[in-house]
Amino acid sequence: MLRFELLGPVRGWHEDTELDLGSPQQRLTLSALLLADGRMLSVQQLVTVLWAEAPPPTAASTVRTYVSRLRGALGTSAIRSLRSGYSSTAAVDVREFAALVSRARGASRTEGRHLLERALRLWRGEPLAGLPGPWAQVQRSRLGELRLSALEARVECDLALGRHQESVGELSALVAAHPTRERLCGLLMLALHRSGRQAEAIELFTATRRLLAGRFGVDPSPDLAGLYQQIITADPALEADGAAVPVRLPVPRQLPLDVADFTGRAAEVARMIGSLRAGGTRSLRIWTVSGQGGVGKTTLALHVAHAVKHLFPDGQLFADLKGTRQDPAAPADVLAAFMRALGQADLPAGLAERAALYRSLLADRRMLVVLDDIRDAAQLTPLLPGSVGCAVLVTGRARPAGLDGTLRMTLDTLGxxxxxxxxxxxxxxxxxxxxxxxxxxxxxxxxxxxxxxxxxxxxxxxxxxxxxxxxxxxxxxxxxxxxxxxxxxxTVEVSCALGYERLRPELARAFRLLSAPGAAELTVAAVARLLDVPEPEAEELAEELVDLSLAQSPAMGRYRLHDLLRLFAGARLLEEDGDAARKAALHRLRRSG
CATH class of the missing domain: 1.10.8 (Helicase, Ruva Protein; domain 3)
Known part of the structure; x- marks a missing residue:
């Protein structure tokens, strides 16, 4: 059986034999696939992992070489080759850690402490140690946050079980390493108080308040200030108890990197950020960004998401729904990935049950969810939180219908x-x-x-x-x-093809024939003659192409194709229908004009 360790130097084992995982770049490739937890990563996503914003010209072929070498070392079943990428479901210590932490939630203090201690023993140092690049650093920070949360939960168990004095030394070291982490500070204050060292607990609060004010210009949180009040009044509620373990949910930080060379879109960015800052009090805030392939929908959504992520301290979730692909992401699979990121290991089987549990996990939390490349509202609806404290940014070529209260942004090309x-x-x-x-x-x-x-x-x-x-x-x-x-x-051609290949036959034919007159702007009557159909049917077909971002409507009843879509449609017209069909369409247009 294959198993891998990422919570320290990256290592792999087959039974009791350690495997040679190759160069740091090759181990980085493997780590990205393992941390994707079964989701497919495209070659381009792996290129970004390996080289961020400056890939070499041979980046894609180098990625394929790394994967080929890994499959040679690990066996072909370790990494699945899919149509446009790779995935792996091999056993990894990160998944085992998350499962143990999830089981600790709701357990008794004694059992919870045992499970958390088992989870923490999986760590062998800095995660992904020795791997280069910004992606690895982001993952180290994310995994480090999960470890600290589990450590805090285990110390809470210790304090509830009466291990106050034993915890002071460990907590003092943790607070020294993370002096602005208020939860650790509160635990140390509580351990000092229960050890009969109230003066030191009060002094720690005073020092923390001074540090937060000097560094960030903020006061301690209400939780920490409330604990301080309980300590100075000797509140009996601070004594140990044997309640269930209050393991806090992990804080996922799943946003891909912002684009360093983001340009333009000032009005769109300002409008979206302004509404997200204003917040919602009655309904979930949902922005949908639509437009033709390659217009920059994902780039805009991620740029806005990074600009407002501080407004969502409980985390950010991201999923590529692959709506333009032949095999779009199933909502049940996306929910499973989201809930595992939130620390939920035990998942119900049905889509409705998963959606309900997902909404429960996000209740009363402030979470930003980015859903990229949706196909339709049916794919989107199960993935929406139910909390007004959350917000959702959605991108897709089609404009999803039937979503009440949605704010819509249709992107045009740049000036x-x-x-x-x-x-x-x-x-x-x-x-x-x-x-x-x-x-x-x-x-x-x-x-x-x-x-x-x-x-x-x-x-x-x-x-x-x-x-x-x-x-x-x-x-x-x-x-x-x-x-x-x-x-x-x-490639622009592949981007065009992704939208075209989903079209039903009569709509695909309409798209192809709209390219015949060149760059001309067409009326409904002209479209009808071109397609040789009645005007109402012609208008319905043209409007559907507009809704799918495959045609433009510069004014009511007038239609055209973007220049690059026109060239793509023209090539498909000659390939699938022949030049005779093109000439016949133009003849109908001229004869009836």
Whole structure:
């Protein structure tokens, strides 16, 4: 049986034999898959884990090499190869730790202390020790927070069981290491009080209050201030008891990294942040961000989430729902991952029961939930908290219907100046300033679509000898534009295909035929002639494409395709219907015009 240890140096075992897990980068790849807890990670997600914002040109192939080597060392069953990524469900000490902590919640003090002590013995030092990069550091912080929470719960058991004097030394060391952690401070105050050292407990509170005021400009929390009042009045309620273990839920911090080169969207960001700061008193706050593929929905949602995460001290949950894929994430599986992140090891089997338990876990908590790439409201609804203290940011190409009180944001492409600014942020402002006109022509050829601009910038970054004008000239040829807009696994064509492949046949045909007149803006009557259907049916099809972010409606009753979607649809029209179908559609349009 395979088992892995991440709560210290990364190690793996097959029965009693330790395995060679390879280089630090290879062990980092394995760690990311193990911490995903069975969820698929795409190659691009693993690239981000390994190299953050500066991957080499060979990043994707290097990831595949690492996975191949790991499967060779561990066996092919250890890592599953999926259509667009990898996953692993191998046994890992992090999962065992979470299960033990979850079992301790609600147990008696004696049993709870035993379970927590078993959980803490799994730690062998700094988690993911020796692994490089910001992702590993974020995970170290997250796992360290879980360990401290379990330690605090175990000390609470000790104090309830009358081990006051034995706990003072351990707590003193912990408070010295974490002087602004108020829960530890309160436990030490309580241990000192129960050991007959009230003066020291009062002195500790005074020192902590002074430290919090000097460092953060805040007063102690109501809990700590209340404990202080109980100590100075010798409240008998502070004596030990044998109640159940009050193990606090872990605080998940699941947000992916904010995009360092985020550009533009000032009005959208301000509107979303303003509403989230204002809070909700009667209903859950839900923002849905929709728009065509590559327009920057996820980037905007994560940027806003990082800006407001301090408003949600109980944590942030994130899930990629893969709504544009053929195998979207099942809500039951997402709920399972969320609840495990919240410390809940025992999960009900049914979707309704899981959703109810999830809402219970988030009741009276302030949690931010980011749900990326939803398919429809049916996929989204079970994942919504029931607490008004929470907020949800949702992204997707389609606009989910039937959600009361939802705030909606539809993203368009960037303006020309914002597009050039994004290019300069990625590529370098001096290089763009030296070819300002060529840069403007380049972003216009990219349809001012952020994904396309990022791809163009990445290609230029990897080819310092190329001028912006040279790439712009290559993109001027519409027949080759989509082929030029790809680098590594980033490609505009795949982004377009993800939305197209979900369409039912008559809608896919309408999408293809709308490309036939080129960049023309079409009336309902023109769409009907082009598709050879009655006007009411033509309008329904066009409006459905708009709802799916595959067409634009610049005014009521008028429709067009974004330039890059038009090129994609045109290529599919020739491939699936042939040039004769294109010419017939144009003939109908001209003959009846």
């Amino acid at each position: 020309p100046h914002e597009s050039v600014r994004l290019l300069g942020t990625i590529l370098g402002r001096e290089r763009v300033a030296a070819e300002r006109q060529a840069a403007l022509e380049l972003v216009i050829a990219c349809g001012q679509l952020p994904l396309a601009i990022r791809i163009a910038a990445a290609r230029l970054s990897a080819r310092p000898a190329w001028t912006i004008a040279q790439l712009s000239a290559r993109l001027a040829d519409e027949r080759r534009r989509l082929a030029e807009l790809q680098v590594g696994e980033l």
